Amino acid sequence: MSSYALRNFAAGKGTLNVKIGFKLAAGLALALAGFYLVVALYAQQQLAFALLALVVVSSAGYVYLSRRAYAHRYAYPAVAGMGVFVIFPLLYTVGIGFTNYSASNLLDLERVQAYHLSQTYQSDSGRFPFRLYDEGGRYRLLLDGPDGTLETAPFDFDGSDRLVLEPDTGVTSGEPLAMRDIIKLRKPLSGLRLQLPDGDELSLSGLREFAARLPVYSLQDDGSLIDNRNGERLTIDQDAGFYQRADGEHVPPGFVVGIGWDNYLKVVTDPSIRGPFLEIFVWTLVFAGGTVVFTLMLGLVLASLLQWELMRGKALYRTLLILPYAVPAFISILVFKGLFNQNFGEINLVLQGLFGLSPDWFSDPAMARTMILVVNTWLGYPYMMLLCMGLLQSIPQDLYEASAMDGAGPLDNLFKITLPLIIKPLTPLLIACFAFNFNNFVLITLLTGGSPDIIGASTPAGTTDLLVSYTYRIAFQDSGQNFGLAAAIATMIFLLVGGLSLLKMRLGKMEV
Numbered sequence: 001m002s003s004y005a006l007r008n009f010a011a012g013k014g015t016l017n018v019k020i021g022f023k024l025a026a027g028l029a030l031a032l033a034g035f036y037l038v039v040a041l042y043a044q045q046q047l048a049f050a051l052l053a054l055v056v057v058s059s060a061g062y063v064y065l066s067r068r069a070y071a072h073r074y075a076y077p078a079v080a081g082m083g084v085f086v087i088f089p090l091l092y093t094v095g096i097g098f099t100n101y102s103a104s105n106l107l108d109l110e111r112v113q114a115y116h117l118s119q120t121y122q123s124d125s126g127r128f129p130f131r132l133y134d135e136g137g138r139y140r141l142l143l144d145g146p147d148g149t150l151e152t153a154p155f156d157f158d159g160s161d162r163l164v165l166e167p168d169t170g171v172t173s174g175e176p177l178a179m180r181d182i183i184k185l186r187k188p189l190s191g192l193r194l195q196l197p198d199g200d201e202l203s204l205s206g207l208r209e210f211a212a213r214l215p216v217y218s219l220q221d222d223g224s225l226i227d228n229r230n231g232e233r234l235t236i237d238q239d240a241g242f243y244q245r246a247d248g249e250h251v252p253p254g255f256v257v258g259i260g261w262d263n264y265l266k267v268v269t270d271p272s273i274r275g276p277f278l279e280i281f282v283w284t285l286v287f288a289g290g291t292v293v294f295t296l297m298l299g300l301v302l303a304s305l306l307q308w309e310l311m312r313g314k315a316l317y318r319t320l321l322i323l324p325y326a327v328p329a330f331i332s333i334l335v336f337k338g339l340f341n342q343n344f345g346e347i348n349l350v351l352q353g354l355f356g357l358s359p360d361w362f363s364d365p366a367m368a369r370t371m372i373l374v375v376n377t378w379l380g381y382p383y384m385m386l387l388c389m390g391l392l393q394s395i396p397q398d399l400y401e402a403s404a405m406d407g408a409g410p411l412d413n414l415f416k417i418t419l420p421l422i423i424k425p426l427t428p429l430l431i432a433c434f435a436f437n438f439n440n441f442v443l444i445t446l447l448t449g450g451s452p453d454i455i456g457a458s459t460p461a462g463t464t465d466l467l468v469s470y471t472y473r474i475a476f477q478d479s480g481q482n483f484g485l486a487a488a489i490a491t492m493i494f495l496l497v498g499g500l501s502l503l504k505m506r507l508g509k510m511e512v
Helices: 003-043 047-065 076-096 109-118 179-184 186-190 262-269 271-306 314-326 329-339 346-355 365-393 397-405 410-438 441-447 467-476 483-511
Strands: 105-107 120-135 138-145 148-151 162-164 193-195 201-205 209-215 217-219 225-227 233-237 242-244
Touching (some): 003 047, 047 076, 076 483, 105 109, 109 217, 109 225, 120 201, 179 186, 186 201, 262 271, 271 365, 271 410, 271 467, 314 365, 329 365, 365 441, 441 467, 467 483
Parallel strands (some): 162 193
Antiparallel strands (some): 120 209, 138 148, 193 201, 201 209, 217 225, 225 233, 233 242
């Protein structure tokens, strides 16, 4: 081998070594960053997220560093994304459904204990009259106590709110500030915490004295708390997730505990929840199914008209009919909300002028549901029309010519030729449309907000709510914010949608 070839070989080998070293360094840096994230999440007591990060980092290291998993490295980002954004949220939601997690039960037991132990109260004993001196822009406090006068070092009101008191050194001279100056400084004085030599803490009490602040509760070995003001014992109620007094009164805040199947059983057994849930579930099925049927019917009719050979200006009509699909849905929904206004909307003005009718679109349950179906049909028909236009063009015209020779009419062509040929390729899309409208949160939230409300429901529930908006209102709106119950309902929604979709797919296969 010539010297030139040897030099090229050595240079290539050196470049390869540099690339390998760079990859190893980058991989090591990413691994260290990932494990730092795991430790940080664990330190914040986010155990579920720490475990997720550990699984992702470990599996990524194995896939990209092991030769056995070489073929999987290209699919790993998609699999990891599905695990992080689909599987983990689903499992996390299912887990929350078995707890009492809510606005009143947000913390764990340790944080609730820390909160209670941080509470203090002003003691009636141990009051210290004070004098405040201005020493050239800095201040000094002198307190008259039972064992003599105490003083602070000169300080500024700069946010440092904890000062240590020492015996008076006698260096303070001059006149103390008058009451009008004390009143001006009341806010920064209220933020001061003065520490006595024995460790007790003082805070401002009125405009003339500081008083001792003592802890409200003392922690016992069994986890119970003693109220230092009256000696009452607060015990832990593990079933409800609260500290409770002797008379059974719960002391907020509460902590999260597992409650088993209680949230699921509540949906089934509690009449104030079961009734609204079933009503909303039936309406959700009607809404999703009705939307699919109405949009398919309207889209198929319009697609058939646009395929008519005698129609002029097809391009213009096609553009105009697709416009609702081009306009953002939230804009169209808000426009329809104004059009259906009961007092000033154009729709009621027209109905009043022609027929003397003025429907209560937003306060009557039947009219509100009708309005929602009308609006959603308008929003959804362009999609169905585009699908049907493509499928209609794939049907051989010879079939229609043969049926015309046999004397078949338009309805015969529709039910014996068109629908049988397009329904099979449309089935997966119709199932997807049904699943989307089953969870059509934006339409309900912007148009009616779920109103009018269902009378007698113990949870926020409306006659136009879908299951998804009903769950959202339980979790994030109104009082209570019962995340555990909302998670249980969300899990049931997932099972229902999945079961219905699977059933439809199986039925579709049976018909093939």
